[in-house]
Amino acid sequence: MISPEIKQVIEDRGVKLYDTEVVTDNSRKIFRIYITSDKGISLDKCSEITKIISPLLDIDPPLQGEYTLEISSPGIDRKLTKLEHFKNSINELVKIKLNSDEKLKCKIIKVAGKNITLFDKKSKEEREVLFDDIIKAKTYFEW
Numbered sequence: 001m002i003s004p005e006i007k008q009v010i011e012d013r014g015v016k017l018y019d020t021e022v023v024t025d026n027s028r029k030i031f032r033i034y035i036t037s038d039k040g041i042s043l044d045k046c047s048e049i050t051k052i053i054s055p056l057l058d059i060d061p062p063l064q065g066e067y068t069l070e071i072s073s074p075g076i077d078r079k080l081t082k083l084e085h086f087k088n089s090i091n092e093l094v095k096i097k098l099n100s101d102e103k104l105k106c107k108i109i110k111v112a113g114k115n116i117t118l119f120d121k122k123s124k125e126e127r128e129v130l131f132d133d134i135i136k137a138k139t140y141f142e143w
Helices: 004-012 043-061 083-085
Strands: 017-024 026-035 068-072 093-098 103-112 113-119 125-130 134-138
Touching: 004 017, 004 043, 026 043, 043 068, 083 103, 103 125
Parallel strands: 026 068
Antiparallel strands: 017 026, 093 103, 093 134, 103 113, 113 125
16 A cells, blocks of 8 residues: 555654554545554654655555545554564564464464464463464553
């Protein structure tokens, strides 16, 4: 959905493109761009990125018709939809639903190829799952 040129513009501002999504809220299309940084994401950084890429998206729109652009951090409880997301979330807690309908609460230990090694909080054992067997995954924070 994002051209390599726009991705580069985002990265030139010291942040990484995490993900994009399109949602509909009250029949209004919203194009969301999630950005990350080791230093965190501030509202000022979101505003800066919006001002820079909004005119570029006017030239090469990511969607047909009218939409609202939103730039934000993916948050503490962020979706993990790409293998890269898992690699960048090593040592973090995640909730995972597998295609077998099994649900896990675990910690990501390592990622090697498409194999993800997890520490299962329930069984207190390490286990390996294939990225392709994951239906849904999301980080979470224990207070």
